[in-house]
Amino acid sequence: MLRPLPLLTAAVLSLPVAVGLLGTVLPAIGLGAVGTGLSAEPFRAVLDWPGLTRAMAVSVSSGLLSTLGALLVATLILAGWQGTRAFVWLERMLSPLLAVPHAAAALGLAFLIAPSGWIARVPALVLGWDRPPDLLILQDPWGLSLTAGLIAKELPFLLLMMLAALGQTDQRRRMAVARSLGQGRIAGWLKTVFPALYAQVRLPVLVVLVYAMTNVDVALILGPNVPPTLSVQVTRWMAEPDLSQRAVAAAGAAIQFALVLGALAVWWGGERAVARLGCAWVWAGRGLPERSARAAGLVLGVVSALAVLLGIAALALWSVAAGWRFPELGPDALTARSWMRFGPEMLSVAGDTLTLAAAATALSLLLVVGCLEAEHRFGLTVGQRALWLLYLPLLIPQVAFLPGLVTAAAAFGLGPSWTLVALGHVVFVLPYVFLSLAGPFRAWDGRLARVGAGLGASPDAVLWRLRLPMLLAPVLTAAAVGMAVSVGQYLPTLLLGGGRVVTLATEAVALAAGGDRRAIGVWGLGQTGAAFLPFALALLVPALVWRNRRGLRHG
Amino acid sequence: MADGLRLDRVRVFQGRRRLLEVDATVLPGTVVTLMGPSGSGKSTLLSYVMGDLAPGFHAEGRVTLDGRDLGGLAPEARRVGILYQDPLLFPHLDVAANLAFGLPPGSPRAERRAAVDRALADISLSGFGPRDPATLSGGQAARVALMRVLLSAPRALLLDEPFSKLDTGLRRQIRDLVFGRARAAGIPVLLVTHDEADAEAAGGPVIRL
Structure with a gap:
């Protein structure tokens, strides 16, 4: 059950990239499904x-x-x-600016x-x-x-x-x-x-x-x-x-x-x-x-931080602005009108976005915990080469292999779909989840596992009843990182969803061209909020669950 | 008396706890040894003299070097050299660049090359310039570290248990080399150790904490 997971994870990271690159090169020289012969x-x-x-x-x-x-x-x-x-x-x-999605940060900066x-x-x-x-x-x-x-x-x-x-x-x-x-x-x-x-x-x-x-x-x-x-x-x-x-x-x-x-x-x-x-x-x-x-x-550090922070503030202010003429520094009056108008749709798309993010993150977590546990149990260490593998989907430009992946998927009869988008997100979410969780997972005191085994707990029981509960905070943080990455994905959502899977990222970017500042404010802020919500939960949940366990705080 | 390193009622604190108090004068060309158990704040005192106290510690009292108050000076402006128990050669630079690291700026390149070559010859390591420091033996690395600090022309030298990781035969050899060179340079040396043999070889006053 556990042994094939490292290999499966390696496949999840490398196969889409390899197939995608091939699917890009072939049509580019006139071959493949849409081609008309070498040209x-x-x-x-x-x-x-x-x-x-x-x-x-x-x-x-x-x-x-x-x-x-x-x-x-x-x-x-x-x-x-x-x-x-x-x-x-x-x-x-x-x-905290790390969690701000690229699109929202760019929209805010544009307002600035x-x-x-x-x-x-x-x-x-x-x-x-x-x-x-x-x-x-x-x-x-x-x-x-x-x-x-x-x-x-x-x-x-x-x-x-x-x-x-x-x-x-x-x-x-x-x-x-x-x-x-x-x-x-x-x-x-x-x-x-x-x-x-x-x-x-x-x-x-x-x-x-x-x-x-x-x-x-x-x-x-x-x-x-x-x-x-x-x-x-x-x-x-x-x-x-x-x-x-x-x-x-x-x-x-x-x-x-x-x-x-x-x-x-x-x-x-x-x-x-x-x-x-x-x-x-x-x-x-x-x-x-x-x-x-x-x-x-x-100075450069402060200016850079302020640029993003003030950009988000500008998004927020525009989302509640009534009239706001040019040279004025603030709106004439505040109103909830834009939120009444765009809010319900935005929230419904936010729900879809977070569902998608949760699906991709859950799958990534499963693979990552499986890999790390396999490493712990069977000594299946992967070393430096695995680090390159982990970075592979991040080092090959999305725009170079996603078009090919879409073409290749179509050739296998897999049209654009929600499932395809979720699987595509896994390719980009998994590396970050792994990087975030690997340190705390490996640093966990192995003597506790031996004590548990001595008390008759099976390796699975040690994982589920000792290791993961104790690592609740880092696991949730890794999940939050993964969800923030997913919420920010634009190109995979657009291409693998064939334009039919709508998330906060695709909507926010699409609105940018229109120039309706109030709409951009609501959607951009929505995307930022969707990326931050998991982080808030990752802080809150362990603090609540372990409120009476001093040894597990700050873990 | 302006010459030498003077510690004027220096007290080192960790939080509110006082670790030690020292009042001492180290004359040029002599070695003063500070002996005490680990955790007594000896190394922290050296950090204070260097101007590099770790967060959580603070110290009071004046430190002067050749009459100049070191308080408030940046570490690089103090001209106080230090040797630790590890040679701490920079692993990304070759041996020659490690030696060149501390040469005061301003002299022409050929002169700097020559100074480094002389220094290498001086410690019987001629031709070791292009070597990776990681390939040196413990004694060789200790000699390079000593030459590196001497090339920077310090006006005082601090020794933070610099011989404790060397094995016995080598220890005496390096110890004699360090004390000899420091005496020849005519600079004050403050040695921190918990090894009686070190204190004996230093030959100067011993302060027990």
């Missing part, structure tokens, strides 16, 4: 698309710049402020930085403008607002990943030596702690790079429009009613995949170059302008 026609169609060069350039630049930006800010914050009160405060501000947004209203009030400035800030052709949005959203992720890995780097003693040898706080950290830390968080950094280059939801909201990014254009080709466009979409997806591989190669080369430069820097013995670097880290 270069699909690629020619993509190459004939006039926006291709720009779309590729924006995809690469926004991907590389935002990853670099988020990594830089996270590094400056950690190097300059770790162990201070300011850091604790910043960490508290940034951590649009020419008629909150920020522009300040100079407008002071200078007496009566209409928004005529600037293309949002959806600018070079994807700068897209890049900024991605930095703000990925910063909490990278910071928390780095913080989690910091424990394995011996940073205290390294820093003590580095500083006693005359290095400043940030320079010493970069020279001694960063190399070890980066090696630990390399995979998450690559996940950010791939996501930033190929995401569709944030690019639709903040990214350029004519031409859009390549991933957005591929999604558009997929949505065409004319089925022959599927082959064009496949060719576009293949080009996007090649582009990602190219960017990964560039990143890899960059890593080498930085390592070399770092060595030269150590030899030169020079420091950094410590004070400015520390200040920059703090």
Whole structure:
């Protein structure tokens, strides 16, 4: 019962990716169900698309710049402020932002930085403008607002990943030596702690790079429009009613995949170059302008956190705004009208979204607990290669293999359906559930299992009656992480559901184009709430269940 | 008396509990040994002198080095070197880069290379520059760590039980090397240990906690 689970999990992670990539490549060269025989026609169609060069350039630049930006800010914050009160405060501000879905964060940010947004209203009030400035800030052709949005959203992720890995780097003693040898706080950290830390968080950094280059939801909201990014254009080709466009979409997806591989190669080369430069820097013995670097880290971190927080606040305010003319900083009056109008439908879709998330998360949890328990009982450890496997669905762009997966599923007679969407979510939810639960599960005191066995409990009884109840808090946290991931999924829901499975993510992104700010406010806030609800329960339930068990709190 | 390392009624606290009180002067070229059981706050005292006290601890009293008050100075500005029981060579840098790490900035590259080569020759490790520190033996690593701290031209040296992880034969050898070099550099040395033999070899005043 337990033994095949690790293999099954490996299949769940790798098969959809492999089948999907194959299903993308075949139609792209004219083969497969929609093809008419080997031909270069699909690629020619993509190459004939006039926006291709720009779309590729924006995809690469926004991907590389935002990853670099988020990594830089996270590094400056950690190097300059770790162990201070300011850091604790910043960490508290940034951590919850991890749960905010990408689409909701992007919508909020759009409310903030649009020419008629909150920020522009300040100079407008002071200078007496009566209409928004005529600037293309949002959806600018070079994807700068897209890049900024991605930095703000990925910063909490990278910071928390780095913080989690910091424990394995011996940073205290390294820093003590580095500083006693005359290095400043940030320079010493970069020279001694960063190399070890980066090696630990390399995979998450690559996940950010791939996501930033190929995401569709944030690019639709903040990214350029004519031409859009390549991933957005591929999604558009997929949505065409004319089925022959599927082959064009496949060719576009293949080009996007090649582009990602190219960017990964560039990143890899960059890593080498930085390592070399770092060595030269150590030899030169020079420091950094410590004070400015520390200040920059703090300011950038606070601005980034505020951008997302104020964006959510803007969503909230618009959802209850009666009239709100341009230069005014707040609405004339508050009203529940928008909630009466959009609320019922939003809540019903929220119910569907959470049901879908619960299904995908439950299945993921089952597989993850099975894998971890198999590892514990049979010593089926999977090692470093398994870590790559776990990251596989996150490192291969969704837009590269999902179109192929849809085509392949159709070839087996599996049309778009709710089940397909739920199974698709599992592929993306499972890695996060695993990463979140593995640490606490493995750290559980194994002597308790031996005591239990000595009292006559079978291995199953030990799992169900000792281990899992004691690990209630981490299990629920992992479930909350999984549900938040599922609530945020846009492209899998859209493509695997054939546009017929509606979730908060698909609705919120669809509304973005319409520009009804009150509707966007209600739906964007709804998506944020749906992602946060499981976290609230994950905190509340163990506190209630174990309210009389001091040894199990803070676990 | 301005020269040397002066601990002026230094008291170390953990929360509200006082761990120790020390009043001592370490003259240039001499070793003062601080002996006490583990948990007596010896290492914490060294952290205080370094300017790197862990959260949860605090200390009172003045620390001066060659007449300069160290209070409020950043650790990197104090010019106080330290050796721990582990050599703590940076594993991502080769041996030469580890040695270059503490060289004061400003000198030309060729000069820095030469200084590192001289240092390696000095500890009989010529040609070890490009080696991975993880491939060094315990004694070799201890010598590199010593040279690294000396190259940074510290004005005082702190020793946090630096010999306790070496086996007996090696221990005497490294101990003599460290004390000899520190005396030759003419800097004050503060040694923390619970090994009587260390205190004896140090030859200076011993403070028992």
